[in-house]
Amino acid sequence: MEVFSKIIKPNCIFFLLLAAIQLKAQTNSHYWQADYALGSIIEHKANMGNINTHRPELFMLGWHKNSNMDKAWKARYNFPDQGVMLNFQDFHNQHLRKTIGLYYAITHYLRNRNATNQLIFQAGFGFAYNDKPFDHIENIPNQMMSTHLLYTQHFKLNYQRKQLFKNVGVQAGISFSHFSNASVQKPNLGINAVFLNIGLHYLNTGNTQKYEKPSEKSFEQEPVHFYINPNIGYHEALYGLGSKPVYQISGYAAKRIGHKSGLQVGVDFFNSLSNKDLVRYNQVVDDQIDAIVDHKQLAVFAGHELYFDRLNLETQVGAYVYQKFDPPFPVYQKISFKYYLIPYKTAVSINLKTHLFEAEFSSIGIHQRIF
Numbered sequence: 133m134e135v136f137s138k139i140i141k142p143n144c145i146f147f148l149l150l151a152a153i154q155l156k157a158q159t160n161s162h163y164w165q166a167d168y169a170l171g172s173i174i175e176h177k178a179n180m181g182n183i184n185t186h187r188p189e190l191f192m193l194g195w196h197k198n199s200n201m202d203k204a205w206k207a208r209y210n211f212p213d214q215g216v217m218l219n220f221q222d223f224h225n226q227h228l229r230k231t232i233g234l235y236y237a238i239t240h241y242l243r244n245r246n247a248t249n250q251l252i253f254q255a256g257f258g259f260a261y262n263d264k265p266f267d268h269i270e271n272i273p274n275q276m277m278s279t280h281l282l283y284t285q286h287f288k289l290n291y292q293r294k295q296l297f298k299n300v301g302v303q304a305g306i307s308f309s310h311f312s313n314a315s316v317q318k319p320n321l322g323i324n325a326v327f328l329n330i331g332l333h334y335l336n337t338g339n340t341q342k343y344e345k346p347s348e349k350s351f352e353q354e355p356v357h358f359y360i361n362p363n364i365g366y367h368e369a370l371y372g373l374g375s376k377p378v379y380q381i382s383g384y385a386a387k388r389i390g391h392k393s394g395l396q397v398g399v400d401f402f403n404s405l406s407n408k409d410l411v412r413y414n415q416v417v418d419d420q421i422d423a424i425v426d427h428k429q430l431a432v433f434a435g436h437e438l439y440f441d442r443l444n445l446e447t448q449v450g451a452y453v454y455q456k457f458d459p460p461f462p463v464y465q466k467i468s469f470k471y472y473l474i475p476y477k478t479a480v481s482i483n484l485k486t487h488l489f490e491a492e493f494s495s496i497g498i499h500q501r502i503f
Contacts, residue, residue, distance in 0.1 A: 161197075161198045161335060161336055161337045161341075162195060162196060162197045162198065162215075162335075162336050163195075163196055163198065163294075163333050163334060163335045163336065164193070164194065164195055164196075164333060164334045164336075165192070165193070165194040165195075165196065165217075165303070165331060165332075165333040166191075166192065166193050166194075166331050166332055166333070167190075167191070167192040167303070167307075167329045167330065167331030168189075168190070168191060168192075168329065168330060168331065169189070169190040169191075169192065169307050169327035169328060169329035169330075170187055170188075170189055170190075170327060170328060171187060171188050171189075171190060171307070171309075171325045171326050171327030171328065172187055172188075172325065172326055172327075173188060173223070173323065173324070173325050174324040174325060174326060176321075176322075176324060176489070177321050179275075180276075180321075182227070182273050183223070183225050183227050183228055183273055183274065183276065183323075184225075185224070185225050186223070186224035186225060187224065188221055188222060188223045188224060188325050188327075189221070189222045189224065190219060190220070190221045190222075190307065190309065190325075190327050190329070191219070191220045191221075192217060192218075192219050192220075192286075192307075192329070192331070193217065193218045193219075194215055194216065194217040194218070194237060195215050195216055195217075196213045196214065196215030196216075196237065196239060197213060197214055197215060198213055198341065199211035199212055199213050199214070199343075200341070201341075201343065201344070201346075203441060204346075204348060204391075205391075205439070205440050205441045207345045207346060207348070208348075208391055208392060209240065209440070210240065210241050210242075210245050211241065211245045211343050212238050212239055212240045212241065213238070213239040214236075214237070214238050214239075215236075215237050215238075215239070216234065216235065216236060216237060217233075217234070217235040217237045217256050217258075217286065218232070218233070218234055218235075219231075219232070219233045219235065219256075219260075219286060219309070220232050221233070221309060221325075226264075227264065227271055227273040227274040228262075228264065228274055228276070228277070228323070229262065229263050229264035230262070230263050230264075231260045231261065231262045231263075231282070231284075231311060232260060232261050233258055233259065233260030233261075233282075233284045233286070233311075234258045234259060234260075235256030235257060235258035235284070235286055236256065236257055236258055237254055237255065237256040237257075237286075238254070238255055239252050239253070239254045240252065240253045240254070240255075245343040246342055246343055248293065248294070249291070249292075249293055250291070250292040250293070250294070251289075251290075251291060251292070252288075252289075252290050252292050252303070253287070253288070253289055254286075254287070254288040254289075254290070255285070255286075255287050255288075256285065256286040256287070256288075257284075257285055257469070258284055259281060259282065259283060259284060260281075260282045260283075260284040260311055261280055261281060261282070262277045262279075262280055262282055262311070263280070265277045265278050265279055265280055266278035266319060275319035275320075275321050276311070276319075276320075276321045276322055276323040277311055277312075277313065277320075277322075277323065278313060278317045278318060278319050278320055279313045279316060279317050281313070282311045282312060282313050283311070283312055283313065283314050283484075283494065284309065284310060284311050284312075285309070285310045286307065286308070286309050286310075287307065287308045288305065288306070288307045288308075288329065289305050289306050289307075290303045290304060290305030290306075290329070291303065291304055291305055292333075294333065294335065295335060299334055299335040299336075299337070300332060300333070300334055301332065301333050301334075301335070302330075302331070302332055302333075303329075303330070303331050303332075303333060304328075304329065304330040304331070305328075305329060306326065306327065306328060306329070307326070307327040307328075307329045308324070308325070308326050308327070309324070309325050309327070310322065310323070310324050311323050312491055314367070314484055314491040314493060314494035315367045315368060315369075315490075315491045315492055315493055316366055316367055316368065316375055316493075316494070317368050317375055318368045318369075318370060318371035318372075319371055320491065322491070348391070351390050351391050354387065354388050355387075356385050356386070356387045357385070357386050357387070357476075357501050357503065358383070358384070358385050358386075358501070358502045358503055359383070359384055359385075359386060359398075359499050359500060359501050359502065360381070360382070360383050360499075360500050360502055361381070361382040361383070361384065361481075361497055361498065361499045361500075362379075362380070362381045362382075362497060362498060363379070363380040363381070363382070363481075363483060363495040363496065363497035363498075364377060364378070364379055364380075364495055364496060364497075365377070365378045365380070365483075365493045365494055365495030365496070366378065366493070367404070367406055367492060367493035367494075368406055369404065369406040369407050369409065369410040370406075370409075370410050370413065373406060373409045373410060373413065374406075374409075375406065376404070376405035376406040376408075376409065377404075377405050378402065378403070378404040378405065378406065378407075378493050378495065379402075379403045379404075380400060380401065380402050380403075380495060380497070381400075381401050382398055382399065382400045382401070382433075383398055383399050384396045384397060384398025384399070384433075384435070385397055385398065386437065388437075388439070388476075391439065392438060392439055393436065393437070393438065393439065394436070394437040394439065395434075395435070395436060395437075396433075396434065396435035396436070396437065396446075396448065397432075397433070397434050397435075398432070398433055398435070399430070399431070399432055399433075400429075400430070400431045400432075400433055400450055401428070401429070401430055401431075402428065402429040402430075402431070403427075403428050404427065404429075404493070407427045407429075407457070408427040410427075410457075411425050411427045411457050414457070425456050425457055426456045426457075427456075427457065428454075429452055429454065429455045430452070430453055430454035430455075431450040431451060431452045431453060431454075431464070432450060432451060432453055433448045433449060433450030433451075433466070434448065434449060434450075435447060435448035435449070435466075436448075437470070442471055442472045442475060443469065443470070443471050443472075444469075444470045444471075444472070445467070445468070445469060445470075446466075446467070446468040446469075446470050446481070447465070447466070447467050447468075448465065448466040448467075448468075449463065449464075449465055449466075450463070450464050450465075450466070451463050451464075452464075460487040460490060460492070461487040461488055463487075464485055464486065464487050464492070465485070465486050465487075465488075466483055466484065466485050466486075467483070467484050467486075468481045468482065468483040468484070468497075469481060469482050470499065476501070477500070477501040478498070478499065478500055478501070479498070479499040480496070480497070480498055480499075481496070481497045481498075481499060482494065482495075482496055482497075483495045483496070483497055
């Protein structure tokens, strides 16, 4: 529970506060969704056969608000709905057991927003609780989830027919779920599953709103801005070494190139105390205890920021230019949810750094525009 208090709990509170801000009361109508799904675990590692014994089941309950036309960004994205979801997943396996997750969800409409028959893409991001994580004595096979509290994502691609009978409609399609603790504690292989889902939704009132995209002013070019971005997180580089802080500071130049997109180039500096222990451990194993090996890392990166409103999505790809120990992979990726306290000068973010599909650490950061 020490790890919970150090990193996952603050991230959970921070994320739920952002979700609450996004879902502040409005006058537009809302609807409920309920789904049942049956799926299959994706074996992304060779040693997962002992936990892939039965088909997992998933029960989903969601509350969503129909979008209104009060913001220009909503029109740009075809008036997406926002809401929260509660998911209960039963793996039907004695080592994985059950999870329950709470998500902030956004629903994108892939057809004309006023069409009766819709194709929707729904993305949910949040936190989940697993009732039987890894234990080195009692539950060694569950190397996918080593903490009770987990980061989780859920994606759904569905056909949707609203108000098929009065205020009741249907949806059906495919869903995907992911659970991981972002290497706050090892082992952390993570677990993915794909589902076929079917469900009902209920509108609180008949939605007679007709969506019309207003004319929008052409984008006015902006100058290049420079930001500084300090971050702090916790992770465990190798099972048994313990979770330690990781400090990151970044500097980058950013230029917005349109209403939806901005580009970035910058430099990352990483100082992971867990990597410091890992370097020392490898030296002992290789009988090179007298050698001096620096655990710090310096990298360059390029990135993209997808603009919605105050809450935006940032993705980056970087490569190490200074590193004295062998990395999991010389190229890394970062994904961040960034919330602007002062648009577009000061922001807070929750971040995840990965090597390919393996998480290294999550962190909380501040972005401050210098000029």
